Amino acid sequence: MNKHLTGAIAAALTVAFAAEASATEWNVSLWGKRRAFTEHVEKLAELVAEKTNGEFTLNISYGGLSKNKENLDGISIGAFEMAQFCAGYHRDKNRTITVLELPFLGVSNLEEEVAVSNAVYAHPAVQKEMAKWNAKLLMTSPMPQYNLVGTGEPRDTLEKMKGMRVRATGGLGKAFEAIGAVPTSVTATEAYNAMESGVVDTVAFAPHAHLAFGTINIADWWTENLNPGTVNCPVVVNIDAYEALSDAEREALDSSIDEAIAHYLDNYGKLLEKWDSILAEKGVQKVHIADAEIEKFKKAAAPVKDQWIADMTAQGLPAQELYDLVQDTLKKVRGGS
Incomplete structure:
Protein backbone atom coordinates (compact mmCIF):
# COMPACT_ATOMS: atom_id res chain seq x y z
CA MET A 1 0.00 0.00 0.00
CA ASN A 2 2.80 2.38 0.97
CA LYS A 3 4.57 1.57 -2.30
CA HIS A 4 1.43 2.47 -4.29
CA LEU A 5 0.96 5.70 -2.31
CA THR A 6 4.57 6.69 -2.83
CA GLY A 7 4.20 6.10 -6.53
CA ALA A 8 0.99 8.17 -6.65
CA ILE A 9 2.63 11.04 -4.79
CA ALA A 10 5.63 10.96 -7.10
CA ALA A 11 3.36 11.02 -10.14
CA ALA A 12 1.38 13.94 -8.72
CA LEU A 13 4.56 15.86 -7.99
CA THR A 14 5.83 15.17 -11.50
CA VAL A 15 2.62 16.58 -12.98
CA ALA A 16 2.81 19.61 -10.67
CA PHE A 17 6.43 20.33 -11.60
CA ALA A 18 5.66 19.89 -15.28
CA ALA A 19 2.74 22.35 -15.02
CA GLU A 20 4.95 24.82 -13.18
CA ALA A 21 7.70 24.45 -15.76
CA SER A 22 5.28 25.09 -18.60
CA ALA A 23 4.05 28.35 -17.08
CA THR A 24 5.60 31.53 -18.46
CA GLU A 25 6.62 34.37 -16.17
CA TRP A 26 7.90 37.69 -17.41
CA ASN A 27 9.58 40.29 -15.25
CA VAL A 28 8.54 43.87 -15.98
CA SER A 29 10.74 46.82 -15.03
CA LEU A 30 8.95 50.07 -14.16
CA TRP A 31 9.87 52.79 -11.65
CA GLY A 32 8.34 55.06 -9.04
CA LYS A 33 5.04 53.62 -7.87
CA ARG A 34 1.78 52.50 -9.43
CA ARG A 35 0.15 55.57 -10.99
CA ALA A 36 -1.78 56.75 -14.05
CA PHE A 37 1.41 56.40 -16.11
CA THR A 38 1.59 52.65 -15.43
CA GLU A 39 -2.07 51.65 -15.46
CA HIS A 40 -1.92 50.17 -18.96
CA VAL A 41 0.88 47.82 -17.89
CA GLU A 42 -1.10 46.79 -14.80
CA LYS A 43 -4.16 46.16 -16.97
CA LEU A 44 -2.10 44.24 -19.51
CA ALA A 45 -0.85 41.92 -16.76
CA GLU A 46 -4.41 41.36 -15.57
CA LEU A 47 -5.73 40.57 -19.04
CA VAL A 48 -2.87 38.25 -20.00
CA ALA A 49 -3.27 36.24 -16.80
CA GLU A 50 -7.03 35.97 -17.36
CA LYS A 51 -6.71 34.86 -20.99
CA THR A 52 -4.14 32.18 -20.18
CA ASN A 53 -5.70 30.98 -16.92
CA GLY A 54 -2.62 32.13 -15.07
CA GLU A 55 -0.18 30.25 -17.31
CA PHE A 56 1.40 33.52 -18.54
CA THR A 57 2.05 36.16 -15.90
CA LEU A 58 3.73 39.57 -15.83
CA ASN A 59 5.57 40.26 -12.58
CA ILE A 60 5.69 44.04 -12.29
CA SER A 61 8.52 45.66 -10.34
CA TYR A 62 8.69 49.35 -9.46
CA GLY A 63 12.42 50.01 -9.37
CA GLY A 64 13.47 46.61 -8.10
CA LEU A 65 14.97 45.40 -11.38
CA SER A 66 16.72 48.43 -12.84
CA LYS A 67 17.10 52.19 -12.74
CA ASN A 68 14.71 53.94 -15.12
CA LYS A 69 17.54 55.22 -17.33
CA GLU A 70 18.87 51.67 -17.68
CA ASN A 71 15.67 49.85 -18.64
CA LEU A 72 16.50 49.72 -22.35
CA ASP A 73 19.93 48.29 -21.53
CA GLY A 74 18.26 45.66 -19.35
CA ILE A 75 15.96 44.69 -22.20
CA SER A 76 18.89 44.40 -24.61
CA ILE A 77 20.69 41.83 -22.44
CA GLY A 78 17.55 39.98 -21.39
CA ALA A 79 17.76 40.98 -17.73
CA PHE A 80 13.96 41.20 -17.85
CA GLU A 81 11.35 40.68 -20.54
CA MET A 82 9.35 43.92 -20.51
CA ALA A 83 10.11 47.50 -19.53
CA GLN A 84 8.99 51.09 -19.82
CA PHE A 85 11.39 53.91 -20.66
CA CYS A 86 11.30 57.50 -21.82
CA ALA A 87 13.04 58.51 -25.03
CA GLY A 88 14.56 61.62 -23.48
CA TYR A 89 16.51 59.55 -20.97
CA HIS A 90 18.90 58.29 -23.67
CA ARG A 91 18.25 60.08 -26.94
CA ASP A 92 21.28 58.51 -28.64
CA LYS A 93 19.81 55.01 -28.19
CA ASN A 94 16.33 55.77 -29.57
CA ARG A 95 16.88 58.65 -31.96
CA THR A 96 13.90 57.98 -34.21
CA ILE A 97 11.37 58.05 -31.37
CA THR A 98 12.55 61.50 -30.28
CA VAL A 99 10.51 62.99 -33.14
CA LEU A 100 7.58 62.57 -30.75
CA GLU A 101 9.29 64.76 -28.17
CA LEU A 102 9.77 67.77 -30.44
CA PRO A 103 8.16 70.95 -29.06
CA PHE A 104 4.80 72.23 -30.26
CA LEU A 105 3.96 69.26 -32.49
CA GLY A 106 0.29 70.19 -32.31
CA VAL A 107 -0.97 67.12 -30.46
CA VAL A 120 5.91 56.24 -35.57
CA TYR A 121 6.41 52.92 -33.76
CA ALA A 122 5.25 51.07 -36.88
CA HIS A 123 7.80 52.79 -39.14
CA PRO A 124 10.51 50.38 -40.37
CA ALA A 125 13.35 52.73 -39.42
CA VAL A 126 12.07 52.94 -35.85
CA GLN A 127 11.66 49.19 -35.54
CA LYS A 128 15.13 48.64 -36.99
CA GLU A 129 16.70 50.99 -34.45
CA MET A 130 14.88 49.36 -31.55
CA ALA A 131 15.94 45.91 -32.77
CA LYS A 132 19.55 46.94 -32.12
CA TRP A 133 18.58 46.81 -28.45
CA ASN A 134 16.68 43.53 -28.90
CA ALA A 135 13.54 45.56 -28.18
CA LYS A 136 10.10 45.32 -29.74
CA LEU A 137 7.81 48.33 -29.26
CA LEU A 138 4.62 47.09 -27.65
CA MET A 139 2.62 50.20 -26.74
CA THR A 140 2.99 53.83 -25.79
CA SER A 141 2.35 55.56 -22.46
CA PRO A 142 0.39 58.58 -23.69
CA MET A 143 0.81 61.73 -21.65
CA PRO A 144 -0.80 65.15 -21.85
CA GLN A 145 1.18 68.24 -22.66
CA TYR A 146 3.69 69.13 -19.97
CA ASN A 147 3.36 72.20 -17.80
CA LEU A 148 5.50 73.84 -15.16
CA VAL A 149 5.22 73.99 -11.41
CA GLY A 150 7.37 76.37 -9.44
CA THR A 151 7.76 78.33 -6.25
CA GLY A 152 7.82 82.06 -5.64
CA GLU A 153 6.74 84.49 -8.33
CA PRO A 154 5.11 82.78 -11.33
CA ARG A 155 7.20 82.55 -14.48
CA ASP A 156 4.42 83.74 -16.75
CA THR A 157 6.47 85.47 -19.46
CA LEU A 158 9.45 84.44 -21.55
CA GLU A 159 11.43 87.23 -19.95
CA LYS A 160 10.84 85.72 -16.50
CA MET A 161 11.88 82.30 -17.83
CA LYS A 162 15.34 83.51 -18.83
CA GLY A 163 17.90 81.87 -16.59
CA MET A 164 15.20 79.64 -15.07
CA ARG A 165 16.57 76.24 -14.09
CA VAL A 166 13.95 73.78 -15.32
CA ARG A 167 13.67 70.01 -15.13
CA ALA A 168 12.89 69.21 -18.76
CA THR A 169 14.20 66.42 -20.97
CA GLY A 170 14.50 65.83 -24.70
CA GLY A 171 12.92 68.28 -27.11
CA LEU A 172 11.26 70.14 -24.23
CA GLY A 173 14.66 70.86 -22.75
CA LYS A 174 15.83 72.19 -26.12
CA ALA A 175 12.73 74.40 -26.35
CA PHE A 176 13.35 75.95 -22.93
CA GLU A 177 17.00 76.41 -23.82
CA ALA A 178 15.90 78.35 -26.90
CA ILE A 179 14.21 80.98 -24.69
CA GLY A 180 17.16 81.33 -22.35
CA ALA A 181 16.16 78.87 -19.62
CA VAL A 182 18.60 76.28 -18.28
CA PRO A 183 17.24 72.73 -18.68
CA THR A 184 18.41 69.77 -16.63
CA SER A 185 17.44 66.15 -17.22
CA VAL A 186 17.20 64.84 -13.67
CA THR A 187 14.98 61.78 -13.62
CA ALA A 188 11.38 61.85 -12.50
CA THR A 189 12.29 60.20 -9.21
CA GLU A 190 14.91 62.91 -8.54
CA ALA A 191 12.69 65.87 -9.43
CA TYR A 192 11.20 66.50 -5.97
CA ASN A 193 14.57 66.67 -4.25
CA ALA A 194 15.97 68.84 -7.04
CA MET A 195 13.11 71.30 -6.63
CA GLU A 196 13.12 71.23 -2.84
CA SER A 197 16.88 71.82 -2.64
CA GLY A 198 16.86 74.57 -5.25
CA VAL A 199 18.82 72.66 -7.87
CA VAL A 200 15.95 73.55 -10.21
CA ASP A 201 13.47 76.42 -10.04
CA THR A 202 10.70 74.66 -11.91
CA VAL A 203 9.72 71.18 -13.03
CA ALA A 204 7.98 70.27 -16.30
CA PHE A 205 5.73 67.23 -15.93
CA ALA A 206 2.37 65.90 -16.97
CA PRO A 207 -0.25 66.16 -14.18
CA HIS A 208 0.05 62.56 -12.97
CA ALA A 209 3.81 62.95 -12.44
CA HIS A 210 3.43 66.18 -10.45
CA LEU A 211 1.18 64.12 -8.19
CA ALA A 212 3.14 60.88 -8.13
CA PHE A 213 6.53 62.46 -7.52
CA GLY A 214 5.30 65.12 -5.11
CA THR A 215 6.36 68.27 -6.94
CA ILE A 216 2.82 69.63 -6.66
CA ASN A 217 3.15 69.44 -2.86
CA ILE A 218 5.86 72.11 -2.76
CA ALA A 219 4.60 74.22 -5.66
CA ASP A 220 3.12 77.70 -5.44
CA TRP A 221 1.88 77.79 -9.02
CA TRP A 222 1.22 75.72 -12.13
CA THR A 223 1.05 76.88 -15.77
CA GLU A 224 -2.30 75.71 -17.09
CA ASN A 225 -1.73 76.37 -20.79
CA LEU A 226 1.97 76.55 -21.68
CA ASN A 227 1.71 73.12 -23.39
CA PRO A 228 5.13 73.07 -25.08
CA GLY A 229 5.09 69.34 -25.77
CA THR A 230 5.38 66.04 -23.97
CA VAL A 231 7.70 63.10 -23.43
CA ASN A 232 7.31 59.79 -25.23
CA CYS A 233 7.63 56.68 -23.09
CA PRO A 234 7.19 53.31 -24.81
CA VAL A 235 6.64 49.92 -23.27
CA VAL A 236 8.97 47.43 -24.96
CA VAL A 237 9.56 43.70 -24.79
CA ASN A 238 12.70 41.65 -25.34
CA ILE A 239 12.49 40.26 -28.89
CA ASP A 240 13.88 36.84 -27.96
CA ALA A 241 11.37 36.49 -25.12
CA TYR A 242 8.51 37.58 -27.39
CA GLU A 243 9.46 35.09 -30.08
CA ALA A 244 9.78 32.31 -27.49
CA LEU A 245 6.12 32.68 -26.48
CA SER A 246 3.66 30.06 -27.63
CA ASP A 247 1.10 31.16 -30.22
CA ALA A 248 -1.57 31.29 -27.51
CA GLU A 249 0.59 33.39 -25.20
CA ARG A 250 1.53 35.80 -27.97
CA GLU A 251 -2.11 36.14 -28.94
CA ALA A 252 -3.07 36.81 -25.31
CA LEU A 253 -0.46 39.57 -25.11
CA ASP A 254 -1.08 41.21 -28.48
CA SER A 255 -4.87 41.09 -28.21
CA SER A 256 -4.78 42.84 -24.83
CA ILE A 257 -2.93 45.97 -25.92
CA ASP A 258 -5.91 47.97 -27.20
CA GLU A 259 -7.95 47.23 -24.08
CA ALA A 260 -5.00 48.15 -21.86
CA ILE A 261 -4.61 51.49 -23.65
CA ALA A 262 -8.37 52.14 -23.43
CA HIS A 263 -8.20 51.51 -19.68
CA TYR A 264 -5.26 53.90 -19.42
CA LEU A 265 -7.11 56.66 -21.29
CA ASP A 266 -10.21 56.25 -19.16
CA ASN A 267 -8.20 56.31 -15.94
CA TYR A 268 -6.16 59.34 -17.00
CA GLY A 269 -9.31 61.16 -18.05
CA LYS A 270 -10.66 60.80 -14.52
CA LEU A 271 -7.44 62.28 -13.13
CA LEU A 272 -7.70 65.29 -15.44
CA GLU A 273 -11.32 65.83 -14.40
CA LYS A 274 -10.30 66.28 -10.78
CA TRP A 275 -7.07 68.20 -11.44
CA ASP A 276 -8.58 71.60 -10.63
CA SER A 277 -9.82 70.35 -7.27
CA ILE A 278 -6.37 68.91 -6.53
CA LEU A 279 -4.77 72.29 -7.21
CA ALA A 280 -7.31 74.02 -4.97
CA GLU A 281 -6.77 71.48 -2.20
CA LYS A 282 -3.02 72.03 -2.28
CA GLY A 283 -3.27 75.81 -2.62
CA VAL A 284 -1.56 75.92 -6.00
CA GLN A 285 -2.27 78.97 -8.17
CA LYS A 286 -3.26 78.37 -11.80
CA VAL A 287 -1.19 80.63 -14.04
CA HIS A 288 -2.47 81.45 -17.50
CA ILE A 289 0.19 82.32 -20.08
CA ALA A 290 -0.83 85.05 -22.55
CA ASP A 291 -1.34 83.94 -26.15
CA ALA A 292 1.30 86.40 -27.32
CA GLU A 293 3.88 84.81 -25.02
CA ILE A 294 3.04 81.33 -26.28
CA GLU A 295 3.41 82.49 -29.87
CA LYS A 296 6.83 83.94 -29.03
CA PHE A 297 7.75 80.62 -27.42
CA LYS A 298 6.68 78.69 -30.52
CA LYS A 299 8.71 80.97 -32.76
CA ALA A 300 11.78 80.67 -30.57
CA ALA A 301 11.45 76.88 -30.41
CA ALA A 302 10.87 76.37 -34.15
CA PRO A 303 14.59 75.89 -34.93
CA VAL A 304 14.65 72.91 -32.56
CA LYS A 305 12.60 70.91 -35.06
CA ASP A 306 14.71 72.05 -38.01
CA GLN A 307 17.93 71.19 -36.18
CA TRP A 308 16.57 67.77 -35.22
CA ILE A 309 15.70 67.01 -38.85
CA ALA A 310 19.14 68.15 -40.01
CA ASP A 311 20.99 66.18 -37.32
CA MET A 312 19.02 62.97 -37.77
CA THR A 313 19.22 63.16 -41.56
CA ALA A 314 23.00 63.52 -41.29
CA GLN A 315 22.98 60.29 -39.26
CA GLY A 316 21.19 58.47 -42.07
CA LEU A 317 17.70 58.49 -40.54
CA PRO A 318 14.51 59.44 -42.45
CA ALA A 319 13.92 62.43 -40.18
CA GLN A 320 11.73 64.53 -42.47
CA GLU A 321 9.66 61.45 -43.27
CA LEU A 322 9.11 60.77 -39.57
CA TYR A 323 8.14 64.36 -38.84
CA ASP A 324 5.75 64.39 -41.79
CA LEU A 325 4.29 61.09 -40.58
CA VAL A 326 3.35 62.73 -37.28
CA GLN A 327 1.68 65.66 -39.02
CA ASP A 328 -0.11 63.46 -41.57
CA THR A 329 -1.38 61.20 -38.79
CA LEU A 330 -2.81 64.18 -36.92
CA LYS A 331 -4.66 65.24 -40.07
CA LYS A 332 -6.11 61.74 -40.53
CA VAL A 333 -7.20 61.50 -36.90
CA ARG A 334 -9.00 64.83 -37.24
CA GLY A 335 -10.64 63.78 -40.49
CA GLY A 336 -8.48 65.94 -42.73
CA SER A 337 -7.03 65.03 -46.08
Whole structure:
Protein backbone atom coordinates (compact mmCIF):
# COMPACT_ATOMS: atom_id res chain seq x y z
CA MET A 1 0.00 0.00 0.00
CA ASN A 2 2.80 2.38 0.97
CA LYS A 3 4.57 1.57 -2.30
CA HIS A 4 1.43 2.47 -4.29
CA LEU A 5 0.96 5.70 -2.31
CA THR A 6 4.57 6.69 -2.83
CA GLY A 7 4.20 6.10 -6.53
CA ALA A 8 0.99 8.17 -6.65
CA ILE A 9 2.63 11.04 -4.79
CA ALA A 10 5.63 10.96 -7.10
CA ALA A 11 3.36 11.02 -10.14
CA ALA A 12 1.38 13.94 -8.72
CA LEU A 13 4.56 15.86 -7.99
CA THR A 14 5.83 15.17 -11.50
CA VAL A 15 2.62 16.58 -12.98
CA ALA A 16 2.81 19.61 -10.67
CA PHE A 17 6.43 20.33 -11.60
CA ALA A 18 5.66 19.89 -15.28
CA ALA A 19 2.74 22.35 -15.02
CA GLU A 20 4.95 24.82 -13.18
CA ALA A 21 7.70 24.45 -15.76
CA SER A 22 5.28 25.09 -18.60
CA ALA A 23 4.05 28.35 -17.08
CA THR A 24 5.60 31.53 -18.46
CA GLU A 25 6.62 34.37 -16.17
CA TRP A 26 7.90 37.69 -17.41
CA ASN A 27 9.58 40.29 -15.25
CA VAL A 28 8.54 43.87 -15.98
CA SER A 29 10.74 46.82 -15.03
CA LEU A 30 8.95 50.07 -14.16
CA TRP A 31 9.87 52.79 -11.65
CA GLY A 32 8.34 55.06 -9.04
CA LYS A 33 5.04 53.62 -7.87
CA ARG A 34 1.78 52.50 -9.43
CA ARG A 35 0.15 55.57 -10.99
CA ALA A 36 -1.78 56.75 -14.05
CA PHE A 37 1.41 56.40 -16.11
CA THR A 38 1.59 52.65 -15.43
CA GLU A 39 -2.07 51.65 -15.46
CA HIS A 40 -1.92 50.17 -18.96
CA VAL A 41 0.88 47.82 -17.89
CA GLU A 42 -1.10 46.79 -14.80
CA LYS A 43 -4.16 46.16 -16.97
CA LEU A 44 -2.10 44.24 -19.51
CA ALA A 45 -0.85 41.92 -16.76
CA GLU A 46 -4.41 41.36 -15.57
CA LEU A 47 -5.73 40.57 -19.04
CA VAL A 48 -2.87 38.25 -20.00
CA ALA A 49 -3.27 36.24 -16.80
CA GLU A 50 -7.03 35.97 -17.36
CA LYS A 51 -6.71 34.86 -20.99
CA THR A 52 -4.14 32.18 -20.18
CA ASN A 53 -5.70 30.98 -16.92
CA GLY A 54 -2.62 32.13 -15.07
CA GLU A 55 -0.18 30.25 -17.31
CA PHE A 56 1.40 33.52 -18.54
CA THR A 57 2.05 36.16 -15.90
CA LEU A 58 3.73 39.57 -15.83
CA ASN A 59 5.57 40.26 -12.58
CA ILE A 60 5.69 44.04 -12.29
CA SER A 61 8.52 45.66 -10.34
CA TYR A 62 8.69 49.35 -9.46
CA GLY A 63 12.42 50.01 -9.37
CA GLY A 64 13.47 46.61 -8.10
CA LEU A 65 14.97 45.40 -11.38
CA SER A 66 16.72 48.43 -12.84
CA LYS A 67 17.10 52.19 -12.74
CA ASN A 68 14.71 53.94 -15.12
CA LYS A 69 17.54 55.22 -17.33
CA GLU A 70 18.87 51.67 -17.68
CA ASN A 71 15.67 49.85 -18.64
CA LEU A 72 16.50 49.72 -22.35
CA ASP A 73 19.93 48.29 -21.53
CA GLY A 74 18.26 45.66 -19.35
CA ILE A 75 15.96 44.69 -22.20
CA SER A 76 18.89 44.40 -24.61
CA ILE A 77 20.69 41.83 -22.44
CA GLY A 78 17.55 39.98 -21.39
CA ALA A 79 17.76 40.98 -17.73
CA PHE A 80 13.96 41.20 -17.85
CA GLU A 81 11.35 40.68 -20.54
CA MET A 82 9.35 43.92 -20.51
CA ALA A 83 10.11 47.50 -19.53
CA GLN A 84 8.99 51.09 -19.82
CA PHE A 85 11.39 53.91 -20.66
CA CYS A 86 11.30 57.50 -21.82
CA ALA A 87 13.04 58.51 -25.03
CA GLY A 88 14.56 61.62 -23.48
CA TYR A 89 16.51 59.55 -20.97
CA HIS A 90 18.90 58.29 -23.67
CA ARG A 91 18.25 60.08 -26.94
CA ASP A 92 21.28 58.51 -28.64
CA LYS A 93 19.81 55.01 -28.19
CA ASN A 94 16.33 55.77 -29.57
CA ARG A 95 16.88 58.65 -31.96
CA THR A 96 13.90 57.98 -34.21
CA ILE A 97 11.37 58.05 -31.37
CA THR A 98 12.55 61.50 -30.28
CA VAL A 99 10.51 62.99 -33.14
CA LEU A 100 7.58 62.57 -30.75
CA GLU A 101 9.29 64.76 -28.17
CA LEU A 102 9.77 67.77 -30.44
CA PRO A 103 8.16 70.95 -29.06
CA PHE A 104 4.80 72.23 -30.26
CA LEU A 105 3.96 69.26 -32.49
CA GLY A 106 0.29 70.19 -32.31
CA VAL A 107 -0.97 67.12 -30.46
CA SER A 108 -4.01 68.23 -28.48
CA ASN A 109 -5.22 65.17 -26.53
CA LEU A 110 -4.27 61.69 -25.39
CA GLU A 111 -6.07 59.94 -28.25
CA GLU A 112 -3.98 61.90 -30.75
CA GLU A 113 -0.85 61.07 -28.76
CA VAL A 114 -1.67 57.36 -29.07
CA ALA A 115 -2.26 57.72 -32.82
CA VAL A 116 1.01 59.51 -33.60
CA SER A 117 2.98 57.16 -31.36
CA ASN A 118 1.51 54.08 -33.02
CA ALA A 119 2.29 55.49 -36.46
CA VAL A 120 5.91 56.24 -35.57
CA TYR A 121 6.41 52.92 -33.76
CA ALA A 122 5.25 51.07 -36.88
CA HIS A 123 7.80 52.79 -39.14
CA PRO A 124 10.51 50.38 -40.37
CA ALA A 125 13.35 52.73 -39.42
CA VAL A 126 12.07 52.94 -35.85
CA GLN A 127 11.66 49.19 -35.54
CA LYS A 128 15.13 48.64 -36.99
CA GLU A 129 16.70 50.99 -34.45
CA MET A 130 14.88 49.36 -31.55
CA ALA A 131 15.94 45.91 -32.77
CA LYS A 132 19.55 46.94 -32.12
CA TRP A 133 18.58 46.81 -28.45
CA ASN A 134 16.68 43.53 -28.90
CA ALA A 135 13.54 45.56 -28.18
CA LYS A 136 10.10 45.32 -29.74
CA LEU A 137 7.81 48.33 -29.26
CA LEU A 138 4.62 47.09 -27.65
CA MET A 139 2.62 50.20 -26.74
CA THR A 140 2.99 53.83 -25.79
CA SER A 141 2.35 55.56 -22.46
CA PRO A 142 0.39 58.58 -23.69
CA MET A 143 0.81 61.73 -21.65
CA PRO A 144 -0.80 65.15 -21.85
CA GLN A 145 1.18 68.24 -22.66
CA TYR A 146 3.69 69.13 -19.97
CA ASN A 147 3.36 72.20 -17.80
CA LEU A 148 5.50 73.84 -15.16
CA VAL A 149 5.22 73.99 -11.41
CA GLY A 150 7.37 76.37 -9.44
CA THR A 151 7.76 78.33 -6.25
CA GLY A 152 7.82 82.06 -5.64
CA GLU A 153 6.74 84.49 -8.33
CA PRO A 154 5.11 82.78 -11.33
CA ARG A 155 7.20 82.55 -14.48
CA ASP A 156 4.42 83.74 -16.75
CA THR A 157 6.47 85.47 -19.46
CA LEU A 158 9.45 84.44 -21.55
CA GLU A 159 11.43 87.23 -19.95
CA LYS A 160 10.84 85.72 -16.50
CA MET A 161 11.88 82.30 -17.83
CA LYS A 162 15.34 83.51 -18.83
CA GLY A 163 17.90 81.87 -16.59
CA MET A 164 15.20 79.64 -15.07
CA ARG A 165 16.57 76.24 -14.09
CA VAL A 166 13.95 73.78 -15.32
CA ARG A 167 13.67 70.01 -15.13
CA ALA A 168 12.89 69.21 -18.76
CA THR A 169 14.20 66.42 -20.97
CA GLY A 170 14.50 65.83 -24.70
CA GLY A 171 12.92 68.28 -27.11
CA LEU A 172 11.26 70.14 -24.23
CA GLY A 173 14.66 70.86 -22.75
CA LYS A 174 15.83 72.19 -26.12
CA ALA A 175 12.73 74.40 -26.35
CA PHE A 176 13.35 75.95 -22.93
CA GLU A 177 17.00 76.41 -23.82
CA ALA A 178 15.90 78.35 -26.90
CA ILE A 179 14.21 80.98 -24.69
CA GLY A 180 17.16 81.33 -22.35
CA ALA A 181 16.16 78.87 -19.62
CA VAL A 182 18.60 76.28 -18.28
CA PRO A 183 17.24 72.73 -18.68
CA THR A 184 18.41 69.77 -16.63
CA SER A 185 17.44 66.15 -17.22
CA VAL A 186 17.20 64.84 -13.67
CA THR A 187 14.98 61.78 -13.62
CA ALA A 188 11.38 61.85 -12.50
CA THR A 189 12.29 60.20 -9.21
CA GLU A 190 14.91 62.91 -8.54
CA ALA A 191 12.69 65.87 -9.43
CA TYR A 192 11.20 66.50 -5.97
CA ASN A 193 14.57 66.67 -4.25
CA ALA A 194 15.97 68.84 -7.04
CA MET A 195 13.11 71.30 -6.63
CA GLU A 196 13.12 71.23 -2.84
CA SER A 197 16.88 71.82 -2.64
CA GLY A 198 16.86 74.57 -5.25
CA VAL A 199 18.82 72.66 -7.87
CA VAL A 200 15.95 73.55 -10.21
CA ASP A 201 13.47 76.42 -10.04
CA THR A 202 10.70 74.66 -11.91
CA VAL A 203 9.72 71.18 -13.03
CA ALA A 204 7.98 70.27 -16.30
CA PHE A 205 5.73 67.23 -15.93
CA ALA A 206 2.37 65.90 -16.97
CA PRO A 207 -0.25 66.16 -14.18
CA HIS A 208 0.05 62.56 -12.97
CA ALA A 209 3.81 62.95 -12.44
CA HIS A 210 3.43 66.18 -10.45
CA LEU A 211 1.18 64.12 -8.19
CA ALA A 212 3.14 60.88 -8.13
CA PHE A 213 6.53 62.46 -7.52
CA GLY A 214 5.30 65.12 -5.11
CA THR A 215 6.36 68.27 -6.94
CA ILE A 216 2.82 69.63 -6.66
CA ASN A 217 3.15 69.44 -2.86
CA ILE A 218 5.86 72.11 -2.76
CA ALA A 219 4.60 74.22 -5.66
CA ASP A 220 3.12 77.70 -5.44
CA TRP A 221 1.88 77.79 -9.02
CA TRP A 222 1.22 75.72 -12.13
CA THR A 223 1.05 76.88 -15.77
CA GLU A 224 -2.30 75.71 -17.09
CA ASN A 225 -1.73 76.37 -20.79
CA LEU A 226 1.97 76.55 -21.68
CA ASN A 227 1.71 73.12 -23.39
CA PRO A 228 5.13 73.07 -25.08
CA GLY A 229 5.09 69.34 -25.77
CA THR A 230 5.38 66.04 -23.97
CA VAL A 231 7.70 63.10 -23.43
CA ASN A 232 7.31 59.79 -25.23
CA CYS A 233 7.63 56.68 -23.09
CA PRO A 234 7.19 53.31 -24.81
CA VAL A 235 6.64 49.92 -23.27
CA VAL A 236 8.97 47.43 -24.96
CA VAL A 237 9.56 43.70 -24.79
CA ASN A 238 12.70 41.65 -25.34
CA ILE A 239 12.49 40.26 -28.89
CA ASP A 240 13.88 36.84 -27.96
CA ALA A 241 11.37 36.49 -25.12
CA TYR A 242 8.51 37.58 -27.39
CA GLU A 243 9.46 35.09 -30.08
CA ALA A 244 9.78 32.31 -27.49
CA LEU A 245 6.12 32.68 -26.48
CA SER A 246 3.66 30.06 -27.63
CA ASP A 247 1.10 31.16 -30.22
CA ALA A 248 -1.57 31.29 -27.51
CA GLU A 249 0.59 33.39 -25.20
CA ARG A 250 1.53 35.80 -27.97
CA GLU A 251 -2.11 36.14 -28.94
CA ALA A 252 -3.07 36.81 -25.31
CA LEU A 253 -0.46 39.57 -25.11
CA ASP A 254 -1.08 41.21 -28.48
CA SER A 255 -4.87 41.09 -28.21
CA SER A 256 -4.78 42.84 -24.83
CA ILE A 257 -2.93 45.97 -25.92
CA ASP A 258 -5.91 47.97 -27.20
CA GLU A 259 -7.95 47.23 -24.08
CA ALA A 260 -5.00 48.15 -21.86
CA ILE A 261 -4.61 51.49 -23.65
CA ALA A 262 -8.37 52.14 -23.43
CA HIS A 263 -8.20 51.51 -19.68
CA TYR A 264 -5.26 53.90 -19.42
CA LEU A 265 -7.11 56.66 -21.29
CA ASP A 266 -10.21 56.25 -19.16
CA ASN A 267 -8.20 56.31 -15.94
CA TYR A 268 -6.16 59.34 -17.00
CA GLY A 269 -9.31 61.16 -18.05
CA LYS A 270 -10.66 60.80 -14.52
CA LEU A 271 -7.44 62.28 -13.13
CA LEU A 272 -7.70 65.29 -15.44
CA GLU A 273 -11.32 65.83 -14.40
CA LYS A 274 -10.30 66.28 -10.78
CA TRP A 275 -7.07 68.20 -11.44
CA ASP A 276 -8.58 71.60 -10.63
CA SER A 277 -9.82 70.35 -7.27
CA ILE A 278 -6.37 68.91 -6.53
CA LEU A 279 -4.77 72.29 -7.21
CA ALA A 280 -7.31 74.02 -4.97
CA GLU A 281 -6.77 71.48 -2.20
CA LYS A 282 -3.02 72.03 -2.28
CA GLY A 283 -3.27 75.81 -2.62
CA VAL A 284 -1.56 75.92 -6.00
CA GLN A 285 -2.27 78.97 -8.17
CA LYS A 286 -3.26 78.37 -11.80
CA VAL A 287 -1.19 80.63 -14.04
CA HIS A 288 -2.47 81.45 -17.50
CA ILE A 289 0.19 82.32 -20.08
CA ALA A 290 -0.83 85.05 -22.55
CA ASP A 291 -1.34 83.94 -26.15
CA ALA A 292 1.30 86.40 -27.32
CA GLU A 293 3.88 84.81 -25.02
CA ILE A 294 3.04 81.33 -26.28
CA GLU A 295 3.41 82.49 -29.87
CA LYS A 296 6.83 83.94 -29.03
CA PHE A 297 7.75 80.62 -27.42
CA LYS A 298 6.68 78.69 -30.52
CA LYS A 299 8.71 80.97 -32.76
CA ALA A 300 11.78 80.67 -30.57
CA ALA A 301 11.45 76.88 -30.41
CA ALA A 302 10.87 76.37 -34.15
CA PRO A 303 14.59 75.89 -34.93
CA VAL A 304 14.65 72.91 -32.56
CA LYS A 305 12.60 70.91 -35.06
CA ASP A 306 14.71 72.05 -38.01
CA GLN A 307 17.93 71.19 -36.18
CA TRP A 308 16.57 67.77 -35.22
CA ILE A 309 15.70 67.01 -38.85
CA ALA A 310 19.14 68.15 -40.01
CA ASP A 311 20.99 66.18 -37.32
CA MET A 312 19.02 62.97 -37.77
CA THR A 313 19.22 63.16 -41.56
CA ALA A 314 23.00 63.52 -41.29
CA GLN A 315 22.98 60.29 -39.26
CA GLY A 316 21.19 58.47 -42.07
CA LEU A 317 17.70 58.49 -40.54
CA PRO A 318 14.51 59.44 -42.45
CA ALA A 319 13.92 62.43 -40.18
CA GLN A 320 11.73 64.53 -42.47
CA GLU A 321 9.66 61.45 -43.27
CA LEU A 322 9.11 60.77 -39.57
CA TYR A 323 8.14 64.36 -38.84
CA ASP A 324 5.75 64.39 -41.79
CA LEU A 325 4.29 61.09 -40.58
CA VAL A 326 3.35 62.73 -37.28
CA GLN A 327 1.68 65.66 -39.02
CA ASP A 328 -0.11 63.46 -41.57
CA THR A 329 -1.38 61.20 -38.79
CA LEU A 330 -2.81 64.18 -36.92
CA LYS A 331 -4.66 65.24 -40.07
CA LYS A 332 -6.11 61.74 -40.53
CA VAL A 333 -7.20 61.50 -36.90
CA ARG A 334 -9.00 64.83 -37.24
CA GLY A 335 -10.64 63.78 -40.49
CA GLY A 336 -8.48 65.94 -42.73
CA SER A 337 -7.03 65.03 -46.08
